[in-house]
Amino acid sequence: MSSNSHQKELSLAVREELLHTLKTRFEKNMNRHKGLEWVKVQTKLEANATKLWSLHEMEITGGEPDIVDYDQKTDEYIFYDCSAESPKGRRSVCYDREGLESRKEHKPENNAMDMASAMGITLLTEDQYSGLQKLGRFDTKSSSWIKTPADIRKLGGALFAEYRYESMFVYHNGAQSYYAIRGFRGSLSI
Structure with missing residues (x-):
């Protein structure tokens, strides 16, 4: 985990890099989330700095997080670690x-x-x-x-x-x- 794990907000550069990585993975693996649109996902991510920080932690520890489901009742996107092997x-x-x-x-x-x-x-x-x-x-x-x-x-x-x-x-x-x-x-x- 990052050395700044007590600070749950990412710098602008890290946030933009993470969003780019997540978007690329999302588009490459559409079979995991058929019918979902990245624009809506990105809007939610940008509005929630703490959850974006958690996704960054998943990413830097090798998890390769990606969306695997959408819960219509709670209006939530569900991310899992999707790395080929355990992170x-x-x-x-x-x-x-x-x-x-x-x-x-x-x-x-x-x-x-x-x-x-x-x-x-x-x-x-x-x-x-x-x-x-x-x-x-x-x-x-x-x-x-x-x-x-x-x-x-x-x-x-x-x-x-x-x-x-x-x-x-x-x-x-x-x-x-x-x-x-x-x-x-x-x-x-x-």
Whole structure:
């Protein structure tokens, strides 16, 4: 994450560069958001500096955020991390703070839940991750922590997902585990 993570507003130059990147990705991947118009998206983004800052955090950590849905009821565009593999700037992390603190040695620097919160995003749920996999193939060489139900987490476990053998798999690990190829994908509604 950026060194100015306490300041949730981007400079004009960074904002313009991010908007250009998002527009280019939006136009290149119309299959993810059929029927949506970039002009309307950009208007919403420009009106919400904090959410734009969160998208920048998603971008600089390797998430390649893109719109995957539009909620007509709430008039919100939904962004997911759409990088081919789990975002590189968010790997080698435990699931949450409790998992991190339970490690006796070889602790990673951070955990997925705290990082997501600091970025202003939420981890994808199993249903959201499944929806993402309908838009392409993601995590064919990596895996991503996903939001874990409270009853599983209470017992010390956490869920992650990946795509192998032409299928999506959801697995479990102890929340304290971490791997170089496992990160997390986030969601942001604007």
